Amino acid sequence: MSTDRVPHLESLARAVTSCRACPRLVAWREQVAREKRAAFRDEEYWGRPVPGFGDPQARVVIVGLAPAAHGANRTGRMFTGDRSGDWLYASLFRTGFANQPTSVSADDGLELTGAWITAPVRCAPPQNRPTVEERDRCAPFLAEELDLVPWRVAVALGGYGWDAVLRATGWEGRKPVFGHGAEAPLPGGAVLLGSYHVSQQNTFTGRLTEEMLDAVFARAAALAGRGRPDTAPAVHEHRRT
Numbered sequence: 001m002s003t004d005r006v007p008h009l010e011s012l013a014r015a016v017t018s019c020r021a022c023p024r025l026v027a028w029r030e031q032v033a034r035e036k037r038a039a040f041r042d043e044e045y046w047g048r049p050v051p052g053f054g055d056p057q058a059r060v061v062i063v064g065l066a067p068a069a070h071g072a073n074r075t076g077r078m079f080t081g082d083r084s085g086d087w088l089y090a091s092l093f094r095t096g097f098a099n100q101p102t103s104v105s106a107d108d109g110l111e112l113t114g115a116w117i118t119a120p121v122r123c124a125p126p127q128n129r130p131t132v133e134e135r136d137r138c139a140p141f142l143a144e145e146l147d148l149v150p151w152r153v154a155v156a157l158g159g160y161g162w163d164a165v166l167r168a169t170g171w172e173g174r175k176p177v178f179g180h181g182a183e184a185p186l187p188g189g190a191v192l193l194g195s196y197h198v199s200q201q202n203t204f205t206g207r208l209t210e211e212m213l214d215a216v217f218a219r220a221a222a223l224a225g226r227g228r229p230d231t232a233p234a235v236h237e238h239r240r241t
């Protein structure tokens, strides 16, 4: 593990988790944490912004939308404690990125290898819909994270994450079209991969199947040259040249 990357990521996580820049989102995340869902009434909700999670050496970054009100906003870890996370981590386990298929709490022993999970917006928004101003206010956190993690493949879970990665990597001109399995080249030889979001709306209806999700992560692993981490160049090293 790099000796200098981890402290910077830890410092970023502290900055994220103490942020109160968006009044509407601060009020919402804290209201949800106070009122709770009946099934979790005995739990203490996190109720704060959620930092990225995973392997600081990751060659694959996974970019969603924002924490779920009773998922990551409750547990404090990305995609942890809800149905979306069940789908995501089960697939990451099947494709070799996770040491276990479940993700129920921040202290459940889950570890990722070669993957880092993050989001363009770090506070749970009402109806999962951040405003453009909130999105732009939060964008520097994602940009900094993408500079710190030595990724070369970004998997966007949904069009929101797709657009966020394009903005964060300075895409100019006509945007490549998002779709499940879509691929777009990024600066420095990196690749952006699209996947339908692991929302219940997609998984319950069969729009996204386990096979479809596994195929995206298998492709990401292949593009990232998993198994040859010492020979795979880091994206941010290219971006700075």
Ligand code: SF4
Pocket: 016, 019, 020, 021, 022, 025, 026, 049, 121, 122, 123, 134, 137, 138
């Ligand atoms: S959404 Fe981002 S910028 Fe806004 S309060 Fe949360 S962490 Fe801060």
